[in-house]
Amino acid sequence: MSFILLSCNGQETKTQPNKPKKMENKNLEYATIAGGCFWCVEACFDMMKGVESVTSGYSGGHKENPTYEEVCTGETGHAEVVQIAFDPKVISFSQILEAFWFLHDPTTLNRQGNDIGTQYRSAIFFHSEKQKEEAIVSMEKSEKSGQWNGKYVTEIVPFEKFWSAETYHQDYFEINPNQPYCSAVVGPKVAKFKKHFGELGLLK
Structure with a gap:
């Protein structure tokens, strides 16, 4: 029996422009989270009611305007975020955080599946003290519930800067559903997310 280990790093892509996203609502708030490869996270949050836009990018590092290739080295300190x-x-x-805990394993340090490195760490970059408090409560609640088996290693840290990822990373799963990583990893995760949160009435 043979096994194929798939990581999002270095996968081929289609490079058509991403669709424009409506931003008419002026009363928006922002959440910046990291839970492994941003292709998976973006695809799922795009389906949720009340979400106006989801942008893949980089936060938590020390280099200005990092590129995907630089972030993949793990040397810039950035995490892949949405x-x-x-x-x-x-x-x-709080509902966004419920989806966040569902989407990734917060007990694995600097790793999600075969995606390994600090760029794939679990993190919440809070935009306010209120978000910080809600993130702490939410993590404690999820950890105590036994949703994931083990101690959570998610960082809860202040938001500083967000750098949008390259155009070809935006709406990645929608544009590249048959790409190997998307078929094997993103697709099943999206299907599981759709079933769970669809039953809760939280999807568009």
Whole structure:
């Protein structure tokens, strides 16, 4: 029996422009989270009610305007993140965190599946003291629930800067559904997410 280990690093892509996203609502808040490869996280949050946009990018590092290739080395200190613009009248930050815990394993240090390195760490970059408090409570609740077996290693740190990833990373799964990593990893995760949160009535 043979096994194929797939990582998002270095996968081939289509490079068509990403679709424009509507940003008409002025009363938006932002969440910036890291939970492994941003292709998976973006695809799922894009389906949630109250989410106006999801942008893949980089946060938590020390280099200005990092490129994907630089971030992949692990030397810039950045994590692959998504920045979510959401309407708090429709979806709360706590609900976003519920989806965040569902989407990735917060007990694995600097790793999600075969994606290994500090760029794949679990992190919440809070935009306010209120978000910080909610993140701490949410993590404690999830950890005590036994949702994941083990001690959570998620960083809860202040948001400083967000650098948008290259255009070809935006709406990646939608544009590249048959790419090997998307078929093997992102697709099944999206299907599981859709079933769980669809039953809760939280999807568009």
